[in-house]
Amino acid sequence: MRVIDCKRLKKRYKRMYALEDITFQLNDQKITGLIGRNGAGKTTLLKILAGFIKESAGEVKVFSNKPFNNLCVSANSILVDDQMSFPDSLTLADILEVGSSFYAKWDSELASRLFNYFNLDSKQKHSKLSKGTQATFNMIFGLATRCQLTMFDEPTNGMDEAVRSDFYRALLKEYIAYPRSILLSSHHLAEMEHLLEDILLIDKGKVVFHKSLDEVKEYAVAIQGPTDLVVKLTDQMEILHTRELDGLQKYIIVKNENSLELGRNGEITIQPVSASEVCMLVTSEQKGGIDDVFK
Numbered sequence: 001m002r003v004i005d006c007k008r009l010k011k012r013y014k015r016m017y018a019l020e021d022i023t024f025q026l027n028d029q030k031i032t033g034l035i036g037r038n039g040a041g042k043t044t045l046l047k048i049l050a051g052f053i054k055e056s057a058g059e060v061k062v063f064s065n066k067p068f069n070n071l072c073v074s075a076n077s078i079l080v081d082d083q084m085s086f087p088d089s090l091t092l093a094d095i096l097e098v099g100s101s102f103y104a105k106w107d108s109e110l111a112s113r114l115f116n117y118f119n120l121d122s123k124q125k126h127s128k129l130s131k132g133t134q135a136t137f138n139m140i141f142g143l144a145t146r147c148q149l150t151m152f153d154e155p156t157n158g159m160d161e162a163v164r165s166d167f168y169r170a171l172l173k174e175y176i177a178y179p180r181s182i183l184l185s186s187h188h189l190a191e192m193e194h195l196l197e198d199i200l201l202i203d204k205g206k207v208v209f210h211k212s213l214d215e216v217k218e219y220a221v222a223i224q225g226p227t228d229l230v231v232k233l234t235d236q237m238e239i240l241h242t243r244e245l246d247g248l249q250k251y252i253i254v255k256n257e258n259s260l261e262l263g264r265n266g267e268i269t270i271q272p273v274s275a276s277e278v279c280m281l282v283t284s285e286q287k288g289g290i291d292d293v294f295k
């Protein structure tokens, strides 16, 4: 079943386009990583999908509905982010109670088990929690909704390492037990890579690619060897990054039918490139790195 359908979606803030051309579809029961550099447009896209803000042009459908101010979309989707705020008159226990009355598939038992595991205080007010504890509570709320479309925007911001790792585990266990569409935006691709089936990479308001994680891992290779040889062998190839290392030249190139042949040369070594490095490199303006600034 199709959960999200975006065609040529644009969002303009005054004269500036936060989203310029977003076209992608998302089917049910997948965990997709929404990846992009700072300012790429991830939060703007998630807010449009959640119906919080309206698109400027193009088409966006969530469960076949236009999401802006749509009750069906808000009852079946949730956006978990650090801007979630709740009335200060409510305690954390009250907020979970309200959640159970709004979301049809709300799981009170899950909410209470996670609440106790993370030692939260039911009498506390949301606004008085520390940043990391707020993120933990928001994550519990988001998982307990069991919404068919569950979106997380930088959910682990503020969480310490132990809680981050618990979050990824809880998310995976929940997803396996109750599959749903999960869209997860994060800068920590390397640490959540094991959860993802697909990656939607955006840059400057445009989709760069929407691929399976396996395809992204196969996208590029790193080749290393004597400079003259590397330069000669990679002529005509698409180079994403170059680095001089211990007198050897390291190039990261887009994989093609000829790139594996390079390994036949005894002076050349070939290594895989992680999905997070691929995403970083294809959205990088420079072909070098920060070291080049200090040359």
Ligand SMILES: Nc1ncnc2c1ncn2[C@@H]1O[C@H](COP(=O)(O)OP(=O)(O)OP(=O)(O)O)[C@@H](O)[C@H]1O
Residues within 6 Å of the ligand: 013, 016, 017, 018, 036, 037, 038, 039, 040, 041, 042, 043, 044, 045
């Ligand atoms: N309310 C707003 N008014 C004006 N410009 C905005 C507004 N919200 C976002 N922008 C701009 O839109 C662009 C995309 O911002 P957005 O927050 O969607 O990016 P992001 O990918 O989530 O970034 P980050 O990873 O840094 O959180 C940025 O240039 C930002 O300055």
